[in-house]
Amino acid sequence: MEIIQLLLDGFLVALEPTNLFLVIIGCAVGLFIGAMPGLGSVNGVAILLPVTFIVPPTSAIIFLAAIYYGAMYGGAVSSIMLGIPGASTAVATTFDGRPLAVQGKADMALVAAAVASFAGGTISVILFTAFAPPLAHVALAFGSAEEFALMLLAFGTFIGLGGDDIPKTIFSILIGLVLSAVGLDVLSGQPRLIFGDIPGFFHGINFLVLAIGIYGIGEILWTIESSRGEVQVSQAVVTVRRIIDSLKQMGKSIKTVIMGSFVGYFVGLLPAAGATPGSIMAYGFAKTMSKDPDSYGKGNVDGVAAPESANNAASTGSMLPMLTLGIPGSPTTAILLGGMVIWGLEPGPRLFVDQTEFVWGLIASLYVANFFSVVLNVAFIPLFIWVLKLPFTILAPVIFVLCVVGGYAPTQDMHDVWLMLIFGVVGYLMRKLDYPMAPMVLAIVLGPLAESSLRQALLQSEGSLMVFIERPISGPIMGVALLLFLLPVFKAIKAKLTNSKGEVNAASGG
Amino acid sequence: MNLKLRRFAVLPLVLTAAAFFVSTVNVAHAAWTPRKPVEFVIMAGPGGGADKMARLMQTVIEKHNFSPKPFIPVNKPGGSGAEALVHMKSKKKDNHIVMVTLNSFYTTPLRQPNLRVDPLTFKPIARMAEDTFILWVHKDAGITNIEQFVDAAKKAGSKWTMAGTGKGGEDELLTSFLNKTYGLKMKYVPFKGGGRVAKELAGKHANSTVNNPSEALGFYESGDVVPIVAFTKDRLPLFPDTPTMGEVGVPYSYFMQRSVVGTPGMTDDAYEFYKGVFEKVYNSEEWKAYMKKKSLLGDFLSGNGLVDYWKVNNETHRKMLKEIGEI
Numbered sequence: 001m002e003i004i005q006l007l008l009d010g011f012l013v014a015l016e017p018t019n020l021f022l023v024i025i026g027c028a029v030g031l032f033i034g035a036m037p038g039l040g041s042v043n044g045v046a047i048l049l050p051v052t053f054i055v056p057p058t059s060a061i062i063f064l065a066a067i068y069y070g071a072m073y074g075g076a077v078s079s080i081m082l083g084i085p086g087a088s089t090a091v092a093t094t095f096d097g098r099p100l101a102v103q104g105k106a107d108m109a110l111v112a113a114a115v116a117s118f119a120g121g122t123i124s125v126i127l128f129t130a131f132a133p134p135l136a137h138v139a140l141a142f143g144s145a146e147e148f149a150l151m152l153l154a155f156g157t158f159i160g161l162g163g164d165d166i167p168k169t170i171f172s173i174l175i176g177l178v179l180s181a182v183g184l185d186v187l188s189g190q191p192r193l194i195f196g197d198i199p200g201f202f203h204g205i206n207f208l209v210l211a212i213g214i215y216g217i218g219e220i221l222w223t224i225e226s227s228r229g230e231v232q233v234s235q236a237v238v239t240v241r242r243i244i245d246s247l248k249q250m251g252k253s254i255k256t257v258i259m260g261s262f263v264g265y266f267v268g269l270l271p272a273a274g275a276t277p278g279s280i281m282a283y284g285f286a287k288t289m290s291k292d293p294d295s296y297g298k299g300n301v302d303g304v305a306a307p308e309s310a311n312n313a314a315s316t317g318s319m320l321p322m323l324t325l326g327i328p329g330s331p332t333t334a335i336l337l338g339g340m341v342i343w344g345l346e347p348g349p350r351l352f353v354d355q356t357e358f359v360w361g362l363i364a365s366l367y368v369a370n371f372f373s374v375v376l377n378v379a380f381i382p383l384f385i386w387v388l389k390l391p392f393t394i395l396a397p398v399i400f401v402l403c404v405v406g407g408y409a410p411t412q413d414m415h416d417v418w419l420m421l422i423f424g425v426v427g428y429l430m431r432k433l434d435y436p437m438a439p440m441v442l443a444i445v446l447g448p449l450a451e452s453s454l455r456q457a458l459l460q461s462e463g464s465l466m467v468f469i470e471r472p473i474s475g476p477i478m479g480v481a482l483l484l485f486l487l488p489v490f491k492a493i494k495a496k497l498t499n500s501k502g503e504v505n506a507a508s509g510g
Numbered sequence: 511m512n513l514k515l516r517r518f519a520v521l522p523l524v525l526t527a528a529a530f531f532v533s534t535v536n537v538a539h540a541a542w543t544p545r546k547p548v549e550f551v552i553m554a555g556p557g558g559g560a561d562k563m564a565r566l567m568q569t570v571i572e573k574h575n576f577s578p579k580p581f582i583p584v585n586k587p588g589g590s591g592a593e594a595l596v597h598m599k600s601k602k603k604d605n606h607i608v609m610v611t612l613n614s615f616y617t618t619p620l621r622q623p624n625l626r627v628d629p630l631t632f633k634p635i636a637r638m639a640e641d642t643f644i645l646w647v648h649k650d651a652g653i654t655n656i657e658q659f660v661d662a663a664k665k666a667g668s669k670w671t672m673a674g675t676g677k678g679g680e681d682e683l684l685t686s687f688l689n690k691t692y693g694l695k696m697k698y699v700p701f702k703g704g705g706r707v708a709k710e711l712a713g714k715h716a717n718s719t720v721n722n723p724s725e726a727l728g729f730y731e732s733g734d735v736v737p738i739v740a741f742t743k744d745r746l747p748l749f750p751d752t753p754t755m756g757e758v759g760v761p762y763s764y765f766m767q768r769s770v771v772g773t774p775g776m777t778d779d780a781y782e783f784y785k786g787v788f789e790k791v792y793n794s795e796e797w798k799a800y801m802k803k804k805s806l807l808g809d810f811l812s813g814n815g816l817v818d819y820w821k822v823n824n825e826t827h828r829k830m831l832k833e834i835g836e837i
Contacts, residue, residue, distance in 0.1 A: 046582065049569065143715035184589030187700050189622060189677045191589070199600045202593050203586065325712070326728040327705040335583075338565025341800070348728030412549075452702070459699045460671050460715070 010360030030070020037406030040087035057343035096303025120309030156484030157284030176443025200415025217424020264310025268317025274330030282310030555703030590676035633772030
């Protein structure tokens with residue numbers, strides 16, 4: 001067992017006093033950065049990169065990886081507590097995390113997020129340990145056609161579920177797709193939908209602007225309306241006993257967590273995808289597989305567990321193409337890659353052979369970082385709950401300020417702040433008219449990836465659609481995706497057979 | 511409420527004006543330094559040659575404390591650099607933003623006159639290097655020289671895919687050059703960033719690329735991709751067995767600038783500051799090592815020297831784009 005020996009050597013490196021200290025500090029800093037809306041792991045790693053020049057390269061990457069991990073945990077905190085995604089990777093956590101908090105079950109959601117993150121992190125690190133070099137080739141086998149098939153599958157999970165109003169879901173996805181088309185086209189370089197010549201639209205619509213708008217601002221408006229101005233205090237309570245109970249209940253979510261971890265890890269492996277699409281896709285899959293899909297979006301613990309296990313797993317997954325192929329799988333790993341260059345480490349297929357101490361020290365530190373992140377996170381839960389118990393008159397302005405900061409931070413353009421406020425009003429109206437908003441967020445995240453991969457694949461195949469079906473990986477994925485799209489039709493036919501006189505409006509996708 | 515807000519809004523203005531007054535009176539001769547973090551725009555996606563290089567520059571600046579305020583890298587890869595160019599133009603006269611640029615600096619404004627960007631108005635801070643291009647194929651294609659390449663590509667016709675970065679950029683120009691010179695019909699498919707292009711070839715989704723050595727190096731070292739010919743005047747030290755275009759009978763070379771520019775209308779004292787910073791980066795050990803390792807060429811250029819270089823290249827690109835019918 002050569003791998004185990006290498007891993008044990010790695011643990012010796014990771015548990016050196018300096019490195020252990022850096023892991024703990026990194027997790028704490030990451031937790032805070034992740035919890036601040038607008039600041040994500042990208043910013044954290046970018047800001048702290050220069051600090052790492054005073055320590056050896058191995059310690060440096062251990063520190064940055066700890067921040068990366070901590071931020072994945074922290075992102076869930078503000079998604080659940082305030083309904084504002086703390087980081088792009090935690091958008092899907094808002095879908096069910098916020099309703100849980102409103103129902104006074106914030107502690108349960110936070111425990112679920114922490115445990116799922118821990119499980120996702122651990123499963124992915126084990127996968128990383130065992131199959132790193134062969135999996136690098138899986139990433140290579142994914143071309144444009146496969147990428148598009150995967151994106152279609154993700155859309156399919158959101159359409160092909162019962163429960164939601166299907167025409168409204170499709171409408172919501174289409175709005176998201178239109179918004180994702182705004183800005184400069186990757187392939188032709190031409191600006192699209194820039195409304196005359198508004199410079200703010202050139203960089204497209206950042207999906208965090210949309211997500212913070214509809215969830216953060218929309219939520220405030222909704223609360224004000226539903227409480228009719230009466231001051232309300234959340235009924236959230238926290239005791240050690242409740243936390244232990246919540247931990248016990250997590251047993252029910254095991255299947256979701258395992259699924260989320262695998263989805264997150266494999267999506268994270270693919271260059272250009274990263275943790276955000278990974279977590280959203282895991283949410284979609286969890287909902288599809290669930291026996292009770294209707295409860296999603298209304299406060300289902302599995303709806304928190306799936307994206308949280310996936311985003312942590314994806315953060316490990318995206319290290320793999322960075323280390324073995326030199327291609328960053330996410331924006332954060334792009335910055336880590338820059339760091340490696342200056343530390344004198346050349347990422348590439350030979351890194352695992354030439355720099356064993358570095359690679360295995362990093363892998364071992366991922367285990368350690370995971371452990372400390374979950375401990376720190378659970379320990380802070382009472383503090384988070386305390387925030388939730390603040391009167392709404394104090395909390396609402398705080399949330400509003402955080403929304404504005406979060407909308408401004410990614411592009412540093414006031415244009416996006418105004419846009420976010422507009423989305424807030426739109427989100428509020430959509431909610432009032434009972435339109436699902438998650439599909440719109442999904443569409444704006446996956447839309448650009450789906451569009452460019454579709455066009456690239458069609459260019460390569462000279463316009464033949466067979467490219468999606470003929471290829472060994474994309475074919476099966478495509479098949480499953482189409483099945484999901486047709487699921488509502490089957491359901492409708494079934495309903496017609498059992499209730500032969502009922503009128504059926506079969507919604508078909510494709 | 512409104513009045514109160516207005517009073518608050520006026521306060522920073524007064525303070526800035528006061529600070530400006532004090533600084534111009536008292537320290538008129540002190541050199542300009544940034545007062546806040548510098549936005550370091552990268553005109554390409556993460557993982558490509560420009561991106562890796564920009565992040566190296568940033569880390570060198572941080573490591574040696576060349577700047578009192580940090581440089582924060584921001585990728586703006588959209589539309590072959592159009593996003594970054596428009597952004598720089600809209601930040602006119604802003605002293606706290608600089609951009610790493612490449613040859614789409616010429617080609618994108620030429621192809622898209624509606625952007626109304628004139629690259630020659632940008633502040634010529636530094637040319638850090640000239641990057642080189644090599645024609646790559648996958649090792650499984652069994653191609654080792656240009657004759658075999660031309661045979662295979664001819665046979666495949668328009669089924670032969672060349673992956674490259676962006677539309678109408680360096681890679682597409684080189685593709686059309688090869689098509690024209692050898693009578694080929696290779697099809698060009700644009701991707702976002704050179705790292706992704708390298709992956710397309712290594713994963714056999716494309717037949718060939720014209721990646722920069724820095725982008726393909728990892729897969730070259732692992733033996734997945736094979737260099738066929740270099741678009742340089744002399745053989746590259748890193749690839750001593752790879753012939754140049756001249757050696758295979760077509761005297762042709764093409765380079766990509768790796769430059770840093772300021773916004774149009776950046777003040778001269780700010781320009782002096784950035785020029786100093788990047789000159790120090792150019793002379794640093796890390797930069798020298800990087801240039802050697804990634805087969806980068808070229809001297810440090812700034813000011814009028816760089817503008818002259820731009821003028822020549824702008825005309826060359828205008829001609830090349832006209833030839834392939836892009837403009």
